[in-house]
Amino acid sequence: MKRLTQALALLMTMALPAVAASEPLTDTLAKIDETGIITIGYREGESPFSFEAADGSITGFSIDLCQRIVERIRVELGRDDIAVTYVVATPATRFILVKSGAIDLECAATTNNAERREMVDFSYPHFMTATHVMTRRADKIDSLQDLAGHSVASASGTVNIEQLNALNREQNLNIAVIPTKSTAEAFDMVVSKRAAAFVTDGILLAAKIAELPDPSLYALSSYTLSRSEPYGLMLKRGDTAFRTVVNDTLSSIYRSGEINDIYAKWFTTPIPPTGTNLNLPMSADMVEAFRNPTEYQD
Structure with missing residues (x-):
């Protein structure tokens, strides 16, 4: 009997790492898995980052990145049926929408700075401007x-x-x-x-x-009112699991070189709806941000 008890105890001990490794989904990922929907915040007219096209579709540089994040989440959750819902997030409403959970990920052109990081979290930088x-x-x-x-x-x-x-x-x-x-x-x-x-x-x-x-x-203007600062995709503060998925996806896009094609699509070739070409090559700051993706701390 004693040997049986010891054997059972050993089996339980051996099983503990497996249980610990299989952590339950929390916060945003759990919400997405439960509802089958990820809600993305966008701007109606913030080309080339986030805007509504003439056919009603939501598109832009930031949206392209977020669509790849959605693909990664489907894989992470093992669910091909995860749907996307788009919600307008204006400069005045975007922080409220993220903090309240009304949107899971804001995909536009939002500057990442220390004051804002008191309210929300940001992904790795995906653009820099002043x-x-x-x-x-x-x-x-x-x-x-x-x-x-x-x-x-x-x-x-x-x-x-x-x-x-x-x-x-x-x-x-x-x-x-x-x-x-x-x-x-x-x-x-x-x-x-x-x-x-x-x-x-x-x-x-x-x-x-x-x-x-x-x-x-x-x-x-040739003069600026600020130093160059990064844009980041915005998400709920303190949701480490979700932020990790977002950043891991961006890191993969950046390090694989896929970012070069995505960037060229929006900044060095004609873009809808007018066929405008911004002719804006990637800056040295952006090259470095994509070469070595890290969380921005100012």
């Missing part, structure tokens, strides 16, 4: 100081409007800062001459200007 200013060339606004006394639009909930407000206070520029609900609304204010300038990420401004009937009428 804050620039768009103006009408005819107005001959060549510096931040030239904006003194003018109206300047910027989307609520962005780091760009925070940077603009800070510089406005520090330099006593008397700029009338106009918060908008979206980048599209702020852009339209400059085109319609309701604002002298629009402040946001340089890459987003370049894409918007390139889509205009006559881009030569508008200028993108």
